[in-house]
Amino acid sequence: MPLSTLKYTNGEVTVVWKPATCIHSRICWTELREVFDPQKRPWVNMDGGTTERIIDQVRKCPSGALSYFLNQEMEASTGSSVVSEEAKIINIQITPNGPILINTDCHIKHSNGEEETKQGVTALCRCGASSNKPYCDGTHRKIEFKG
Numbered sequence: 001m002p003l004s005t006l007k008y009t010n011g012e013v014t015v016v017w018k019p020a021t022c023i024h025s026r027i028c029w030t031e032l033r034e035v036f037d038p039q040k041r042p043w044v045n046m047d048g049g050t051t052e053r054i055i056d057q058v059r060k061c062p063s064g065a066l067s068y069f070l071n072q073e074m075e076a077s078t079g080s081s082v083v084s085e086e087a088k089i090i091n092i093q094i095t096p097n098g099p100i101l102i103n104t105d106c107h108i109k110h111s112n113g114e115e116e117t118k119q120g121v122t123a124l125c126r127c128g129a130s131s132n133k134p135y136c137d138g139t140h141r142k143i144e145f146k147g
C-alpha cells in the first residue's frame with residue numbers, strides 16, 4: 001500500500017511529506033543532510049537542525065512534497081485563511097526543459113473546485129505528461145521534454 005502522507009515533528013514544527021508528490025529534486029538532502037537523509041530510516045531527523053533551518057529548507061521543495069506547519073499555529077487555528085492585504089510581485093521561473101516554479105506561497109483552485117494552499121516553491125507541469133497535474137512529478141525527465 002503506498003504511503004500517502006508522513007509527518008515528523010520536533011514539538012515546534014511538523015514536517016509533512018507526501019511521497020507520491022516528490023519529484024526527487026534532491027534539494028532537501030543535498031542542502032540539509034543532517035535532517036533529510038534518504039539512506040536512513042526514518043529519513044527525516046527533526047533533531048538534525050533548528051526549527052528555522054528546517055522551515056527554510058522545506059520552503060525550497062519544488063514539488064510541494066515537503067510542507068510544514070507550526071504546531072502552535074495548528075492548535076490555535078480557527079480555520080480561516082490568511083490573505084495578504086498588500087499586492088505582491090510573484091516570482092515565477094520557467095525552468096529549462098522542466099516545470100514552472102512559483103517561488104512563493106500560493107493558493108491553487110483546481111478545475112473541479114477543490115482548493116489548496118501550497119507553501120514554499122510549487123512546481124507546475126509544463127510538459128503535459130505529469131500524472132499529478134497540475135503539479136510536476138518529474139516525468140519531464142523520462143520523456144526528455146525540451147522547451
Ligand code: FES
Binds near residue numbers: 138
Ligand atoms: S514538467 Fe515535470 S512532469 Fe511535466
